[in-house]
Amino acid sequence: MAEAAVAAAPQTAAKSSKTVELSTAQKAAAVIIALGAEKASLLYKFMEDEEVEQLTLEVARLGVLTVQQTEDILNEFYQLCLTNKAVTEGGLEYARAVLEKAYGEQAAAELLGKVTKSLKNREFAFMDKADIKSLYSALRSERPQTIALVLSYVDADKAAGVVAQLDEKKQIQVVESIAKLDSVSPAAIKIVEAEMHNRFSNIMTDTNIKVGGIDYVADVMNNLDRTSEKNIFDGLSDQDLADEIRKRMFVFEDIITMDDRSVQRFVRDCDPRDLVLALKAANAEVANKLFANMSSRMAQSIKDDLEITSNVRMKDVEEAQQRIVGIIRGLEEKGEIIILKGGKDDIIA
Secondary structure, three states, X not given: OHHHHHHHOOOOOOOOHHHHHOOHHHHHHHHHHHHOXXXXXXXXXXXXXXXXXXXXXXXXXXXXXXXXXXXXXXXXXXXXXHHHHHHHHHHHHHHHHHHHHHHOHHHHHHHHHHHHHHHHHHHOHHHHHOOHHHHHHHHOOOOHHXXXXXXXXXXXXXXXXXXXXXXXXXXXXXXXXXXXXXEEOHHHHHHHHHHOOOOOOOOOOOOOXXXXXXXXXXXXXXXXXXXXXXXXXXXXXXXXXXXXXXXOXXXXXXXXXXXXXXXXXXXXXXXXXXXXXXXXOOOHHHHHHHHHOOOHHHHHHXXXXXXXXXXXXXXXXXXXXXXXXXXXXXXXXXXXXXXXXXXXXXXXX
16 A cells, blocks of 8 residues: 555655665655554555565665655655545546645646545456456457456556557557547446456445546557557547547657657667668658757767668567657656647647
């Protein structure tokens, strides 16, 4: 519970670089230590035995933290506690108003996004331990709507792993269903519980929880391989829906929308061989954008390699492009680069 709480808290601008390097489990351990033995023992009562064991190990291994590190971590935890309290007492809209006044619009949106995900995941916490193979085995014979509902409660990478194993027709149906999900009634969740009782249990809630939606399915699509992604987009019957999903995704071709500084930053982390493979099937705009943001020596080296690289499998090209996209998305999560999604972001130079 403590670990999940700390994981959900947003990073603050005041964090030191050392704090950023701490894992989620280490941050949870830092909170436990700061609380003291008596208060920590009260918190342990709400945790599973396995969580207590893991947290205790982290506490034992943590070592010494600086005063600044401890202060930064506790600040994250405090922000999350305030957010949870506002959501519980007044609902999401009330919480949004309170948080926007306290932290500003962007920070409030980040807090609410992580807290609602945390609330949702608590209802289906038992699925956190299920791997992709187990989830697929449990879901493959279910209706697309049921699969969509269940996948809306797992991490996007797991959902993508399940979707990738479905047949092409069901892939499209499931993605459409996830994108069109909004709030789900307790009765509907009870039906899913009955259908999946051999695998899942305790799928219940007293209030409607927002699940799925276009933002979530865009995250799922970002985790799919390029072949599955293309198949789904080609097969979606609702073109407006497909366009809306694309707006919220980041794909390799979207490099042309990035600012030069961000391109220069991610290029530094790319394997030159991946750049060569990725550019074998890239359009001229993407190639020009990349070459314009490399050193002249690096650009010439890659151009030379492109000339002598032949008989490349499309699968290898797509995997290279996906690795580059993974680097870009990872840097965005750390706040080191900016990705414009659907024209929604205002950038101040």
